[in-house]
Amino acid sequence: MISKILINIIGEPRKYIWGNANSILNHIIKNNESNYIFDIVIHTSYNYEVSQKRNLNENIWLNCDNENKLREILKDCYSILSNNINIIIENIDFDIGKPYWSKNIIYFFRQFRIYNLIPNINEYDIIISCRNDIAFSQNIDLNTINNNLYSLTGSSGGYKGYGNQDYDYCFIYKKEIYKLLYKCIDYLWLYKDNKFYLRKQQCYITPIFEKREPYLEKEYYDNLGKKYAIDILDKNNNMKKSLHLCEIIINHLTNFLVENDCNFDTYTFQKFTRRLYRYYETKQCDCGKLKMLTKEKCDLCNI
Numbered sequence: 567m568i569s570k571i572l573i574n575i576i577g578e579p580r581k582y583i584w585g586n587a588n589s590i591l592n593h594i595i596k597n598n599e600s601n602y603i604f605d606i607v608i609h610t611s612y613n614y615e616v617s618q619k620r621n622l623n624e625n626i627w628l629n630c631d632n633e634n635k636l637r638e639i640l641k642d643c644y645s646i647l648s649n650n651i652n653i654i655i656e657n658i659d660f661d662i663g664k665p666y667w668s669k670n671i672i673y674f675f676r677q678f679r680i681y682n683l684i685p686n687i688n689e690y691d692i693i694i695s696c697r698n699d700i701a702f703s704q705n706i707d708l709n710t711i712n713n714n715l716y717s718l719t720g721s722s723g724g725y726k727g728y729g730n731q732d733y734d735y736c737f738i739y740k741k742e743i744y745k746l747l748y749k750c751i752d753y754l755w756l757y758k759d760n761k762f763y764l765r766k767q768q769c770y771i772t773p774i775f776e777k778r779e780p781y782l783e784k785e786y787y788d789n790l791g792k793k794y795a796i797d798i799l800d801k802n803n804n805m806k807k808s809l810h811l812c813e814i815i816i817n818h819l820t821n822f823l824v825e826n827d828c829n830f831d832t833y834t835f836q837k838f839t840r841r842l843y844r845y846y847e848t849k850q851c852d853c854g855k856l857k858m859l860t861k862e863k864c865d866l867c868n869i
């Protein structure tokens with residue numbers, strides 16, 4: 567039976583989209599195309615604000631004169647992946663308490679919007695969400711996707727918990743879990759006029775894991791939760807912080823999953839066999855494959 571796959575390509579437009587498109591083609595589509603049909607959704611912005619760590623003069627950004635031109639570039643670039651490409655250009659932002667500015671939470675908000683905007687979202691068996699500036703280091707075999715939720719993590723990072731990885735790189739969901747992600751974000755934040763706002767009942771909870779591993783320290787999350795609760799309710803606090811807001815979603819999502827008899831795939835926390843690279847942290851190895859800037863050889867040549 568042929569299954570339908572939706573690939574969400576997410577993020578403000580960067581120069582790395584051509585590498586990203588090729589990587590998705592070579593590592594996901596080519597090796598799975600006999601069993602699966604792939605549709606693509608691109609969710610991006612035209613006028614965007616960058617996080618305080620970055621600025622618009624950096625040469626990572628894809629600069630464009632106008633929105634139509636951006637749409638054309640994206641269409642040309644990603645047309646190698648599918649005949650069915652849906653390009654959504656909308657600026658989204660958040661206002662969820664003064665101290666917090668870290669923009670990587672928008673990765674989750676864009677997935678929420680895709681759920682809103684794609685009318686036939688329930689027809690897809692598997693949804694893959696990835697940033698538009700990453701490269702896969704190995705093939706993803708969709709026949710091995712047995713669990714409900716996979717997190718493919720990056721090469722650097724990240725959060726103290728969850729295996730010190732970042733969680734805005736790539737997720738692979740079964741469709742019912744994508745719906746849970748949507749419900750989870752809807753529970754935490756209110757979306758109105760292109761902006762996400764704090765809901766009154768928002769709290770911070772400790773994640774639930776199937777297995778307890780040394781790096782999954784309950785104490786760490788409990789303390790983070792206490793700090794978060796104080797900061798976000800303090801209206802006089804003007805200090806900017808880069809607390810990883812994505813952790814809030816991941817924490818709630820693990821709880822949502824447990825309530826629904828599903829679990830986060832802990833396999834990816836322990837064995838990082840499917841690594842991802844960010845293009846701006848990479849260089850070509852002698853063999854032609856991408857390697858980390860800081861490493862002599864790529865993962866394969868190093869074996």
Ligand SMILES: [Zn+2]
Pocket residue numbers: 851852853854855863864865866867868
């Ligand atoms: Zn190599």
